Amino acid sequence: MSLRRLGAIFRKEGLHILRDPRSLAAALLVPVVMLLLFGYALTLDVDRVPTAIHDLDRSPASRALIERFRGSRYFTVIQQEGGYAAIEEGIDRSRLLLGVVIPENFSEHLARGEEARVQLLLDGSDSNTAALAAGYAESLVLAYSADRRDAALRARGMKELEMPLDARVRVLYNHELKSKNFIIPGLIAVILMIISALLTSLTIAREWETGTMEQLLSTPVRPAELLLGKLMAYFVLGMADMAVALVLGLGLFGVPLNGSFWLLVFFSALFLFGALCWGILISTVARSQLLAFQASMVSSFLPAFLLSGFMYAIENMPLIVQQVTRIVPARYFVTALQGIFLKGVGMEVLWKEALFLFIYAGLVFTLAARKMRQKIA
């Protein structure tokens, strides 16, 4: 292993990257575009649910309930005319998500001290939004019900009823329950994976396709030096992407970093190294760019996006798929990222993830080096 030859390969690869401005721009724009999309535009939080209210009672009591819906930030009342048919049509056309029907005898029941009913009609096609919206609407009705009961007790000169139990919910790690706080840390894993998969997997296949590999072979460079030199160049690019993602995530979107900054850098470096080795391994084996690209899409981008727990919780998947996620390195990296960013935990909790990523990187590096030696020798 000679540092001079290593340096030469690193310089050559660096020049390749700098001379293809289109690909370089793409590499640096990926994190910016993804973070802007996820930070500004994409959220799973539910508020301003478009709601129609059909009030058959038209009493002070029903108007008081409607006022509650109007005052809540979770609902936007956009329609109060037209009845059932209009609600049905609105939901069919996806203009409405929720219909609230207050029946004719609503105030009558309340006045007699009986239980009145309110019908909530929900569009369940987006199950996630529907479950959250149903929860908000039910607790709003419950609060109204408790207030009516207390008012009735006061009117009779009695003490208000106290609920026997009071559920005190305390949320750890992400107090405001903002989806961007858990998506943006995981996004770093996806971004690093895209960079290493899209760029590295083509780097050696391209040398074969364009015939420059033969020229490289005629130089005294050794397979390990070639591998490490190429790795280093893309490693620098990947860490630059990581820095861009961090600056945007922490600075622009105010995602909290509760854990150690250096631990974060350590994990990113470890993961990036393994991912780059994987890209190079594919590239060495595949020989054609089309095949290399397809293989790296299926083996690195899709698992990082879908099976890492970055957005879709692993514990909800079928058992077999859960077992498959155990061999997805991005899964361990996402766990580490969310742990460092949100939970502020350190090595004492994350050592298993570090160990897996370390073994993975070592294994893939050895494989890539061996394949490279075979192909070249």
Add this chain to the structure above:
Amino acid sequence: MWERIRQIVVKELRQALRDPRMRAILIGPPLLQMIIFGYAVNLDVEQVRLAWSDLDRSARSRELRERFSGSPYFTIVAEPEGEAEAVRLLDRGHAQAVIRLMPGFGAGVARGEQQDVQVLLDGANSNSAAIIAGYAAGVIGAYNRELLHQQQMRKLVGRTRDGPVRLALPGVRAETRIWFNPELKSRNYFVPGTIVNIIMLVTLMLTALSVVREKEIGTMEQIMVTPIRPLELMLGKTIPFALVGLFDMALVTTVALVVFRVPLRGSVLVLLLASALFLLTSLGAGLFLSTVSSTQQQAMLGSFFFFLPALMLSGFTFPIRNMPEPVQWLTSINPLRYFMEIVRGLFLKGVGIEVLWPQLLMLGAFGVLILWSSARRFRKRLD
């Protein structure tokens, strides 16, 4: 003219189906994606891992515990003693929620004083946390009502000459009815969306690559010396991939219906019509990419950067309604969004053309516009 188009179509189909690796690419990745997406993309929360920290150990606390262990949503996985241990369980992800009952809970309930039930949640995944909070509130609320009822029976019973009477108190009950997807399975929502993005990815990439490959390996020159005209070449290049697209559509729709048991409530004919209109867009975009790229790498990178934002801004996972308003306007020029709305409307709601005509119209308009402008560009490049 038709004869020359037919020749190109036959050549393309032969080229695509002759190579076993190409055949694999037409069928393998769409199936694989359908299966990974179908199983992995899921926002439901089932079987919450709950840690139960009971410092009271009374009959009342055991009663509440039974409520939780009897609920289909919760599984009690640990019984930590102190707060430190409970937090450690959350830190390591062994538990998603902890419920703590303080000493004196049972005695307090018996005296009719309000007692706290502490719920600690792992908020790292905010979406799961909000749903778990809802489940816990439901279980505690039901127990609450029962306790209240018992207390009311004791406290509020007055005596008259005719015997005991209960004081009548007003209340409101919400009756929730969920349409289209009553079990609230997110799979029913995501699987139809997956069909859309698979069709997009397959047809976009194949079209872009098929033209660029001819340029890269130099066979484009050979085609140019034949009497074929640019328009005919373009039609000949796109018709085979339209057929492939429709074939893949049928394939993944079958998987969705058979493997994932997603309901298809609307008309198959409207689905076919919408797919055909959408293919105009994706084939047009593929042609456009082939005119701007000179190597296969550029074409692949290009299709990736076209595909990803189009998917994210189509409402596939993230509801468009929640986006900031300028971004919502942006989504209205995204053809994928209209196709997504049509497919979901057909699968889940079973609505027909009478509801979906605006989306179909937009899809058709975008398709014609995109295909027409790329065709013009394509022709200029060839002349």
